[in-house]
Amino acid sequence: MTQTDTLSRLPVTGRSRLRRNHNRGHFDRATIDAILDATVQCHVGYLLDGRPMVTPTFQWREGDHVYWHGSSASRALRRSAGAEVCLTVTLMDGVVLARSAFHHSVNYRSVMLFGRAVQVTDPEAKTRHLQRFVEAMSPGRWDLLRPMTDQELKATTVLSLPIAEGSAKVRTGPPVDDEEDYALPIWAGVVPVTRGFGAPVPDPRNLPDIEPPAGLLDGLKV
Numbered sequence: 249m250t251q252t253d254t255l256s257r258l259p260v261t262g263r264s265r266l267r268r269n270h271n272r273g274h275f276d277r278a279t280i281d282a283i284l285d286a287t288v289q290c291h292v293g294y295l296l297d298g299r300p301m302v303t304p305t306f307q308w309r310e311g312d313h314v315y316w317h318g319s320s321a322s323r324a325l326r327r328s329a330g331a332e333v334c335l336t337v338t339l340m341d342g343v344v345l346a347r348s349a350f351h352h353s354v355n356y357r358s359v360m361l362f363g364r365a366v367q368v369t370d371p372e373a374k375t376r377h378l379q380r381f382v383e384a385m386s387p388g389r390w391d392l393l394r395p396m397t398d399q400e401l402k403a404t405t406v407l408s409l410p411i412a413e414g415s416a417k418v419r420t421g422p423p424v425d426d427e428e429d430y431a432l433p434i435w436a437g438v439v440p441v442t443r444g445f446g447a448p449v450p451d452p453r454n455l456p457d458i459e460p461p462a463g464l465l466d467g468l469k470v
């Protein structure tokens with residue numbers, strides 16, 4: 249494997265090798281990164297007192313790492329720091345209606361990452377990552393805000409996971425029915441899923457005459 253291969257593809261490991269529908273699996277970073285970058289939502293799975301817990305949260309990617317954050321008091325973050333986690337990101341793209349119940353499906357893009365979560369402790373690095381978090385939520389917003397206080401920084405934990413082991417899985421296209429079922433008079437097809445944002449609703453406590461910043465909706469991700 250060349251250096252370029254190492255960077256552009258994740259290795260296929262015992263736990264990341266797709267057993268079911270392996271033709272839908274992708275290990276190239278371009279596919280994985282595009283899915284991570286297409287949404288801010290993720291689920292982080294970890295063990296809490298030996299039992300599985302999966303916590304939905306907000307993620308953002310910086311280069312070869314995925315980050316998430318929260319209250320320093322959060323059990324999910326305290327138990328994940330330094331521990332093995334599984335982080336998943338899912339985008340549902342369509343409802344796939346087949347000619348039989350068995351072949352109903354969904355079109356989707358998803359990523360599963362495995363590894364040990366690392367806590368970012370250096371205050372400067374933490375601030376930089378939190379800036380990226382705010383920018384992932386609303387590009388251009390960080391510079392508009394009151395600066396973060398030391399107390400707020402202390403009250404916040406940032407965790408990272410290297411994009412080093414994992415997989416993407418992607419389903420696209422129409423239903424795949426049993427050959428004889430294509431002769432049945434049943435409508436089949438895909439209903440695409442759309443994601444988007446509505447008109448911004450101002451905080452009733454906004455100061456008078458404060459307008460939403462220009463381009464507020466630009467670059468927002470569901």
Ligand SMILES: Cc1cc2nc3c(=O)[nH]c(=O)nc-3n(C[C@H](O)[C@H](O)[C@H](O)COP(=O)(O)OP(=O)(O)OC[C@H]3O[C@@H](n4cnc5c(N)ncnc54)[C@H](O)[C@@H]3O)c2cc1C
Nearest residue numbers: 263264265266267268338340354356358359360415416417
């Ligand atoms: C929105 C959505 C809806 C789905 N609905 C269904 C459903 O109703 N029924 C169903 O059986 N499956 C569904 N799937 C697919 C499901 O995620 C699993 O891929 C599938 O159930 C096979 O599981 P497994 O444990 O046998 O996979 P295996 O192939 O045994 O998993 C081995 C490895 O493959 C990789 N892998 C597996 N699944 C995924 C994935 N989704 N994304 C990224 N990497 C993956 C992981 O690295 C995993 O450790 C859905 C997926 C999405 C995103």
